[in-house]
Amino acid sequence: MSNLTPDASPSPETSTRVITDYRTAIGALARYPSPRLIAGFIAIAIGLRASLGGWQTADALMLLLGVTVWPFLEWFLHKHLLHVKPWEIFGRRVDPDFARRHRAHHREPWRPELIVLPPYVHFTFGPLLLALGWWAAPDPALAMSALVGYGFAALNYEWTHFMVHTRIQPQNRYYQGLFRAHRMHHFRNEKYWYGFTLTSVDRMLGTGPDPDVTPRSEHCRDLGVDG
Ligand SMILES: [Zn+2]
Ligand SMILES: [Zn+2]
Numbered sequence: 001m002s003n004l005t006p007d008a009s010p011s012p013e014t015s016t017r018v019i020t021d022y023r024t025a026i027g028a029l030a031r032y033p034s035p036r037l038i039a040g041f042i043a044i045a046i047g048l049r050a051s052l053g054g055w056q057t058a059d060a061l062m063l064l065l066g067v068t069v070w071p072f073l074e075w076f077l078h079k080h081l082l083h084v085k086p087w088e089i090f091g092r093r094v095d096p097d098f099a100r101r102h103r104a105h106h107r108e109p110w111r112p113e114l115i116v117l118p119p120y121v122h123f124t125f126g127p128l129l130l131a132l133g134w135w136a137a138p139d140p141a142l143a144m145s146a147l148v149g150y151g152f153a154a155l156n157y158e159w160t161h162f163m164v165h166t167r168i169q170p171q172n173r174y175y176q177g178l179f180r181a182h183r184m185h186h187f188r189n190e191k192y193w194y195g196f197t198l199t200s201v202d203r204m205l206g207t208g209p210d211p212d213v214t215p216r217s218e219h220c221r222d223l224g225v226d227g
Pocket of ligand 2 (some may be wrong): 102106
């Protein structure tokens, strides 16, 4: 970072390793656009849903569905997109930004700007999901309710992923489980523990083995890719 002198000691702005309490973690995360963009998405989805009126029980079920979809989606995207290795098309190397960025996150797990989602993800998928829900879904009201749940799950993802990269020692079991699993993904074997917000998804999909019998990987930092 250009505004730091070489001997500057790390701060919550430059390293999540120095963060030991929730307040500092929330403050550090709030510096990035991602949580604000997700909050904006939730507000728009709520506003659109409210504009249609006619609340029903199915809204609650759709909200729940939106929340439930997220942990499976994050697992799938993490395993199959973020960990994708560069490939060649007609002699040209293709190495998508999201995969490079995720490798950088594995290389430097304490750099806060590599933990949060980049704004382009929200600017691409936020409007797309809202437009699909509004114009393409058979019932726009229920679609908006599902997107509200999805938005809250996304916000929870940003928070829990950021938090497990700090030195906070959580007291509740949900956070403790996420801490353990994500640390295993980063420091034991990158081919397991893809879930960020729900460890049971890894167990369900065969990527949540017993750590004691899981071999250590040499590629936790480079994900098996040179350079
Ligand atoms: Zn991570
Ligand atoms: Zn990963």
